[in-house]
Amino acid sequence: MATSKEGKKAAKSEFFTPRATKLKESVASQDGGGSSPASPSAMETGSAATPANPNLEALMSRMADMLGDLSATLTARLDAVATAIRSDIKEIGERTDRLETKMSEFADAHNTMAEQVETLEEKLKVTLLKLADMEDRSRRYNLKIRGIPDSVTSSQLTSYMTDLFQSLLPDATPDLLLFDRIHRLPKPPSAPVKAPRDVLLRLHYFKPREDILRALRDPGALQPEYDHISVYPDLSKATLQQRRDFKHITAILRNNNTGYRWGFPTKLLISRNGTIHVAVSVEEGDKLLRDWGFGDHPPQPRSQTAPRRLDPEWHKR
Template sequence: MATAKGKIASGTKEFFTPRPSKRREDADPQNGGGSPSHSPASAAGTSEVDLMVFTTRMETLFKEFSSSLSARLDTMSADIRKDIQEIGDRTSHLENKMSEMADNTMAAAVESLETKLLQCTNKLADLEDRSRRHNLKIRGIPETIHPRDLMAYVTDLFTHLLPRVALDTLLMDRIHRIPKPPSAPQKAPRDVILKMHYYKPREDVLRAMRKPEILGSQYDHLEIYPDFSKATLQQRRLFHPLTTSLRDAGILYRWGFPTKLIVLCDGVTTVLTSPTEGRITLESWGLQLNKDAQERRSTLKKVTPDWRQR
């Protein structure tokens, strides 16, 4: 009975003993509650060794990366320096070439050729105008006038303008209509161009047209012009500000060939060969232009070396 009670008491004591304490006692019954087999000092020493190995490895990797990066940068720098040197050499070569072009006589030669070309153009326009000097251009003749009736219609017109002129002097070599310019109104009739056989009646007709009232009600819708080349018309258009100012001031002028103005002012004849010359002359006379007359040909400027050699 004593044994049974002893077993029951020991079992009850074991039952009420906390499990962690039991496990610790069961785990190492002969340790006597001492320290574990691996001490903290031993673990700390191992960690320091591993850290030193890792640090050494990282230093080695950084040195290798730095060496590789430096070599790569040196190669790229050498390539960039080579490219910059080549660009500098090419720039110097171009600057030298530009200096030669600016210092030689090319600009003067081009300007001389441009002047000669303008002279040839004016001469060609003058020859073309001389071939048209017997021509007249009539604007406003209705399209209902048949082409075969144009000569009779124009002869009656000239007879009305020059009643004292014999019909034999009003001979026309040819007469026909010309294409309508793009700027003309759609319903406007085409112009009629004709060539007079004699030159004097042509001038008499133009002189009579200076008095518009001479046309009368029968022909007041007509306009008569001399026939000029396109180049001459363009040149005369540049003189328009000058001619307007001269008419407003009551100063007489007439056209010369090649295109120029012959002005009679205070009994003195002045020849104006360009719009710029005319503007300066009219301003010296005290006349103001509506707008400045500009040269058709621009002046060629000589190139100057404004760069800097390095």
């Protein structure tokens, strides 16, 4: 019984024995239990005397050479790339410097031209005012009449206007109301279809023209048969446009019972408290209205035609 138990125990211990241990024991049993081929002392002596593997040393040496070559190659390539980058950066810097200098010159040249344009605009404005004044002076003897029916023929215009002016100036003789020419004007596109064409006439003498315009300032000056007639001075388009710019000022002056009249070149002569105030521009007229307290009157917007100045954004370092 004891023998069978010991056999089972031995089989169990053999089952849990590692395979490597079993192989060693099997080799030892086949060797006949002799001594190992080399004792520990002999192995130690042999390891000290035997040289290292020459193939390994050659491989390590070759790898070291390859790493050195790779490092040298990378260093050379990086130096070349860095040199090229520095060259490109230097070239870009020089080009940027030239561009900055050129743009600064362009800005200065533009500002100089802008100043010259403003000066030329002022001179042109003065010239146009003088030209408009000359044109208005050439029309000083003219009158424009609106509302004469088309039934009045061209041959009847002289007698028709002479009768109208004599009704305004009873003391004027026909010789004083002499016409150099009289004719109808083309109808402007903005005029109503049924509206008669305007009539333009030139008086031979200047004083009757002024007397006629002065008499028309009275609302009841025209007789009933002529109440559909309107008489205007003949002015250039430039002067008419300039007077339109003063329209809001003249409306406020009329609402405040303040007298005014037009001057040449276009200016507004305002009579207030026995003093004549001259407004050459719309801005001056607006300022006078604000100083007199004629309501809350904001200045009219004016178009800005002055060229814009340029500020150089690049500065040479």
